Every structure is written in C-alpha cells, then in structure tokens.
Amino acid sequence: MWAFFLASLLIELTPGPNMTWLAVLGATHGRRTAFAAVAGIALGLAVAGIVAAFGLVVLFDNFPGLVTALRVAGTLYLLYLAYDAWTDAAVDEVTSAPARTYFAQGFVSNALNPKAYLFYAAILPQFLTVNDHPRREVAVLTAIYVAVATGVHSLIALGSGSIAGWLHRSPQAVLLRRALAVLIALAAIWFFISTGALK
Numbered sequence: 001m002w003a004f005f006l007a008s009l010l011i012e013l014t015p016g017p018n019m020t021w022l023a024v025l026g027a028t029h030g031r032r033t034a035f036a037a038v039a040g041i042a043l044g045l046a047v048a049g050i051v052a053a054f055g056l057v058v059l060f061d062n063f064p065g066l067v068t069a070l071r072v073a074g075t076l077y078l079l080y081l082a083y084d085a086w087t088d089a090a091v092d093e094v095t096s097a098p099a100r101t102y103f104a105q106g107f108v109s110n111a112l113n114p115k116a117y118l119f120y121a122a123i124l125p126q127f128l129t130v131n132d133h134p135r136r137e138v139a140v141l142t143a144i145y146v147a148v149a150t151g152v153h154s155l156i157a158l159g160s161g162s163i164a165g166w167l168h169r170s171p172q173a174v175l176l177r178r179a180l181a182v183l184i185a186l187a188a189i190w191f192f193i194s195t196g197a198l199k
Contacts, residue, residue, distance in 0.1 A: 004127040004141055008148040011119070017078055020187040021109070022153055023160040024085055024180040025102065031161025036099035038153045040106025042146050045116055047107075049142030052120035071192065074112035078188030081105065085181035115194075119145075 018041055026034035110116055124141050 001127075001140075001144065004124075005144055005148060007123065007127075008145045009152070011123075012149050012152040017109070017113075017184075017187040017191045018149075018153060019156055020183050021078070021081060022156045024184055026157045026160030027163050027180060028085065028088065028177055029102075030164040031157055032099065033102050034157030034161050035154065037102040037106035038150060038157050040103035040108075041110050041153055042106075042150045043103075044107040044110025044113070045146045045149055046142060047111060048113070048116035049120050049124075049138070049145065052117050052124075070112055070114040070117075074109065074114070075188050075192040077109055077112055078191060079185060081109070082181050082184035082188060085184055086178055088177065088181075113191075 022034055022037060022041075025037055120138075120142065124138065124145075127141060128137055
C-alpha cells in the first residue's frame with residue numbers, strides 16, 4: 001500500500017491540466033471556488049477507477065477510437081475553460097458562478113481524461129496481490145489514489161486562492177488573468193499531445 005501511495009504522490013506532483021486549471025481558478029475566483037473544483041476532480045477520478053475496474057479498458061483495447069474520442073473531447077473542454085477564463089478577464093469585477101458549476105467542470109474534465117482510465121489499467125494492477133477479492137482491493141487502491149490527488153489539489157487550491165485578492169486589486173489584473181487563461185490553453189495542448197502516446 002505504501003508503495004502505491006508513493007507512486008500516486010509522484011504522479012500527482014507531475015504538472016498537468018488539473019494543476020494549471022486549479023491554480024488559475026483559485027487565483028481568479030478564490031479558495032471556495034477552487035475547492036469546489038477539487039471535489040469535482042476527486043469524483044471524476046473515483047468514477048474513472050470504478051469504470052476501469054469493471055473493464056472499460058478492455059473496450060479501449062478493442063476500440064482505440066474510444067481513446068481518441070475521449071482525448072479530443074477532453075482537449076476541447078479544456079480549451080472551453082481557457083476561453084471562459086479569457087472572457088472573464090475582461091470583466092472589471094470577476095463574479096463566480098455557483099460552486100456546483102466548478103464542481104461539474106472538475107468532474108467532466110476528469111471523466112473525459114483517458115489518462116485517468118489508463119492509469120488505473122497500467123499502474124494499479126502492478127500493486128494488486130493475488131486474493132479472492134480483487135475488486136475490493138481495486139476499490140482500496142482507487143481510494144488511496146483519489147485521496148492523494150485530493151490532498152495535492154487542495155494545497156494548490158489553498159495556495160492559489162490566497163493570491164486572489166491581490167490579483168483583483170492589481171492594476172494589471174486583466175493582463176494577468178488573460179495570461180492565466182493562456183496557461184490553461186497551453187495545458188490543453190499539452191494534454192492533447194501527451195495523450196497521443198496512449199493510442
């Protein structure tokens with residue numbers, strides 16, 4: 001279990017779209033909004049683990065087009081989030097949508113992430129022991145991974161949320177917000193390129 005915990009921590013500390021989006025969200029909308037997104041991401045990762053445990057990855061092997069479809073949909077969704085952040089930047093007073101909106105965005109962005117499914121398929125089995133309850137063990141390991149990811153994401157939400165007030169008061173607020181939106185777009189492009197190796 002500890003080996004899987006450390007592996008999960010190393011994977012989550014690797015910069016990716018979730019980190020970038022959460023940092024931008026916290027910096028522009030504050031901690032509460034970022035934490036709502038963290039909860040959505042956690043649910044998305046949990047669902048990916050459950051789905052992988054029940055064999056969706058077998059479908060990926062037989063129908064590679066499913067991976068491509070998820071890859072394209074995930075990239076387009078991240079680009080939509082970048083566009084949303086860009087248009088918000090032009091508004092003098094940035095207003096946050098209800099927390100459930102950011103929760104849903106966090107969930108969808110991870111439900112459309114083929115890397116989440118393939119992580120469970122490629123990494124998780126290496127830590128399984130031979131026993132009579134493989135699904136129970138998969139559930140435990142999935143819970144560990146989601147807990148680690150949630151811890152890392154919560155620290156990002158906390159840290160980025162602490163600069164939200166400063167960002168809103170900055171005379172260069174619009175420029176800074178648009179720079180952050182560009183970071184999300186770059187993360188979307190990185191996501192598209194990196195997931196290309198999964199096909």
